[in-house]
Amino acid sequence: MAGDAIVAEDLTYRYDELVAVDHISFKVAEGEILGFLGPNGAGKSTTVKVLTGQLQPREGQAIVLGIDIARDPEKVQAQIGVCFEITNLYEKMSAEENLKLFARLFGVPRFDAGALLARVGLAGRERDRVEEYSKGMKQRLMVARALVNRPRILFLDEPTDGLDPASAENIRKVILEERQRGATVFLTTHDMMEADKLSDRVGFINQGKIVALDTPHNLKQQYGKRALRAQVTSPDGGLESREITMDKPETAGAVQELFGREKVVTIHSEEASLEDIFINITGRGLTE
């Protein structure tokens, strides 16, 4: 059954007075990767904590794998993996011991710590104490720990934060492998390229509210502006830049005019990026 892995309805969480998550509703289909984006303090981590049963919704509800997370968190928790935003490993234990402890708690039969550590690029360092790990190595171990129980849903709160480009790419590969296996992925990140590349759909949250949720393609269509950027020679012999917004009625005329009037040196089209949309939505656009 390709049902919904996560159904949030009017989900709300308050820290005392502060509304961190404000009546959000969305669904994540089984096997889908949902990228969850938003500025600092928008409520991403709080949403993850509510969806994983760490915080109790103040209003609304979250049905995760068909179970009301507020009613039976432990039953849900047995089937999900969580990579926390802040590293929380047993520093005095080795990487292997960390994973084995969690595998035992999840009751995973025939758990292979070495294979999992190799997947996140920690082969050869299995027996080292975590306190001797670098920040990035700890982060990779955090991702590995979220995978010990072969979760049906993976909640990853900024999993590539602090990783070098190669390690980050490796983690992205792991995320795609997990999806291949059938897992649903709820991914928060500040890396727009990453969100664009990995996500089936992207949700933007700002001040506790979901302000946009769609496929990257549709979002770009809707909010992004594609443009032609040209370099032309100026009368004094230098270079000047010209920009023409695409996908508008007047675009064609503007292009003709450019070539008619100016001496064009280079021209290329600029695709809309999630970054633009992010700024558009959170900076000036929707929230004002």
Added chain:
Amino acid sequence: MSLRRVGILLSKEFRHGSKSFIFIIAIVMPLVLSFVLSMVFGTLFSEKPKLGVSDEGDSQITQMVIQSDSIIGREYDSADALRNAVEDGAVDMGIVLPADFDNLVIQGEMAEITAYVWGESLAKNRVVLGATVANMIRDVAGQEVPVEIATTTLGDAESIPWNNRLLPLIVLMAIVFGGIMVPATSLVDEKQKRTLSALAITPASLGEIFLSKGLVGVIVSTVMGVLILVLNQAFGAQTPLLIGMLVLGAVMASTFGIMLGVFAKDVTSLFATNKAIGILYYAPAFVYMFPDIPQWIGRIFPTYYVVQPVVEISQQGGTWSDVALEAFILIGLILIMIGIVGILARRTAQREALA
């Protein structure tokens, strides 16, 4: 509640928590205290209890006393010599056997012996000696016989020996410190390092996590309690009962430790709290130490119901009926505390504090 998961967590606590500073302190401190005490009062690995006999006839008991392995026996020529020996503390107890003693007891008649007790002798020694003499008389008579023992205490009767006075404190320290601080620091440490939130999103419940940490406290605390009593040769005769009381004491301390750990935000505030209320744990022991203080004051403090039965059993030869009331009060206190911890473990606010 899954015992399998509690077992997993328990083994993790022992393998990785046992290197912690507090864990080591909990084990080392009572041992060091015991050794210091024994240096000062010379009781650790102390000699066997000493029994003096003055025999006005020719009793088999005299031979039995002298040949006994469990006590040191000495024979004195006259009742006066025996009396002097007891007064000086050369023996803990002395008995005067009348001329026809063996015949009297064999015939099952009421026999009378005079006993002198050194006022500063250890209570446990008196218990051992009393029991030994009673056994010997039964062996000679071949049956249970009525014997009247007229006891006279010699020397300073009021002066309870210092190591008898201090033993309650050391026993309490052995039970209470490890019992409270081992689970409390382990819990607070995991809160501070946020590993507790990682455990909390596994199928393990907070209740299971609390239980595993509490059990570590119970085990450490019980083992230390037993060890300290054995080292101080104060185990008495009622081994299972005594261990049972130590376990109850350990359970109470550990449950309280979990409560402290739940409420303390960090290790610093945990230690501050413990320091502030620590005097309350040991208060009953101080009451013992100074017999001039009205002894009922001790009963106000919950730890009284731990230490009183332990002292009663180990020092005064108490049995179940002597400690049943305290034991039931202790069990009641424990049930209330476990109830509170159970509620805390289920409270939403408690879980949310970890996120």
